[in-house]
Amino acid sequence: MNKRIWLSLAEMGGEEQNYIKEAFETNWVAPLGPNVDAFEKVLTDYLGYQKHVVALSSGTAAIHLALLQLGVGQGDEVICQSFTFAASANPIKYLGAEPVFIDSEASTWNMNPVFLEKAILDRLDKTGRKPKAIIPVHLYGMPANMDAITEIADKYEIPVLEDAAEALGSLYKGRKCGTFGDFACLSFNGNKIITTSGGGALVCPKKESATKTLFYATQARDKAMHYQHSEIGYNYRMSNVCAGIGRGQMQVLDKYVARRRAIHQYYVDQLSGLPGISFLNNPSAAYQSNYWLTCVLVDSDIAGFTREELCDVMEKENIETRPLWKPLHLQPVFSNNAFYGDGTSEKLFESGLCLPSGSGLQNEDLDRVIQVLRAMY
Ligand SMILES: *Cc1c(COP(=O)(O)O)cnc(C)c1O
Numbered sequence: 001m002n003k004r005i006w007l008s009l010a011e012m013g014g015e016e017q018n019y020i021k022e023a024f025e026t027n028w029v030a031p032l033g034p035n036v037d038a039f040e041k042v043l044t045d046y047l048g049y050q051k052h053v054v055a056l057s058s059g060t061a062a063i064h065l066a067l068l069q070l071g072v073g074q075g076d077e078v079i080c081q082s083f084t085f086a087a088s089a090n091p092i093k094y095l096g097a098e099p100v101f102i103d104s105e106a107s108t109w110n111m112n113p114v115f116l117e118k119a120i121l122d123r124l125d126k127t128g129r130k131p132k133a134i135i136p137v138h139l140y141g142m143p144a145n146m147d148a149i150t151e152i153a154d155k156y157e158i159p160v161l162e163d164a165a166e167a168l169g170s171l172y173k174g175r176k177c178g179t180f181g182d183f184a185c186l187s188f189n190g191n192k193i194i195t196t197s198g199g200g201a202l203v204c205p206k207k208e209s210a211t212k213t214l215f216y217a218t219q220a221r222d223k224a225m226h227y228q229h230s231e232i233g234y235n236y237r238m239s240n241v242c243a244g245i246g247r248g249q250m251q252v253l254d255k256y257v258a259r260r261r262a263i264h265q266y267y268v269d270q271l272s273g274l275p276g277i278s279f280l281n282n283p284s285a286a287y288q289s290n291y292w293l294t295c296v297l298v299d300s301d302i303a304g305f306t307r308e309e310l311c312d313v314m315e316k317e318n319i320e321t322r323p324l325w326k327p328l329h330l331q332p333v334f335s336n337n338a339f340y341g342d343g344t345s346e347k348l349f350e351s352g353l354c355l356p357s358g359s360g361l362q363n364e365d366l367d368r369v370i371q372v373l374r375a376m377y
């Protein structure tokens with residue numbers, strides 16, 4: 001049997017174990033400690049724009065605490081990109097609010113600004129209230145159309161929470177994803193561009209909001225020697241051991257991004273001439289995806305096979321591929337939520353596939369994937 005080729009495996013850079021060892025030797029195995037501080041510092045420096053980064057237990061926790069600070073509560077509405085992982089929207093429900101889903105544009109596969117504005121106006125009309133926040137996503141690392149989204153958000157004075165979970169290292173107009181929104185979330189889950197084995201971060205606009213995030217993430221303890229609480233808190237802080245992994249990963253982030261981009265280019269060079277095959281590519285020089293995952297669309301009428309058939313054949317060859325995210329407005333759990341769109345994300349979902357894209361893959365691994373796709377004809 002051929003060696004299994006995985007979609008997106010975590011890869012260690014080398015220094016991670018040293019930082020973990022240090023945590024053990026200095027008895028900083030508990031949450032908080034020097035690795036957490038250092039990891040936050042390196043993320044803050046990396047992103048720039050004078051942001052304040054708080055390391056948390058997951059990207060989902062980051063979204064939750066951002067929405068909490070944006071005042072989202074019972075009965076509110078929050079606008080969210082439909083074409084994304086459920087974690088983008090689940091925290092809206094944790095707070096008793098309802099997501100309003102927006103379709104994608106064909107160029108970036110992310111939030112379509114036209115439907116964003118339509119939705120705001122229609123919600124105002126139907127409910128008499130503005131949605132409390134807007135969550136655009138940089139899906140698969142491709143930056144969303146942040147100029148257009150920000151302009152609409154500013155016009156209606158609605159804050160933006162950027163879901164940059166898949167987009168660490170991506171740039172929009174030369175500026176790093178994760179620095180555009182009022183808040184932004186990052187994820188260091190096992191399959192993301194870098195990992196802490198599980199973790200995330202909230203990128204905050206000010207020192208005060210970072211302090212508030214820390215407060216909520218550590219059970220909302222009031223300033224008192226005894227345990228005193230005036231608000232409901234959460235246990236969402238990243239541990240010092242996980243942050244040690246993150247410090248090592250940040251040393252190789254640039255290398256991993258370069259490799260993922262090279263993998264995308266390799267697939268495109270080898271495959272884009274095939275009938276019915278197309279890729280999610282940077283739509284212009286303003287967009288510089290980290291190409292976390294290389295995504296391919298199969299137009300079955302032209303190619304003569306469907307994305308399911310391709311996925312099945314890949315699996316038989318011991319190659320892991322994955323359909324694109326199923327749009328959230330099509331998910332049973334969100335079937336009653338409002339949706340504004342024209343079917344773009346649904347069509348992408350029906351014809352798209354993620355190809356193995358891990359930074360540890362060799363060109364000979366990619367050649368196997370390419371061969372299987374070529375043999376479909
Ligand atoms: C992974 C991911 C998240 C959630 O991050 P976790 O760290 O797994 O909680 C949120 N949004 C998107 C788009 C993601 O891909």
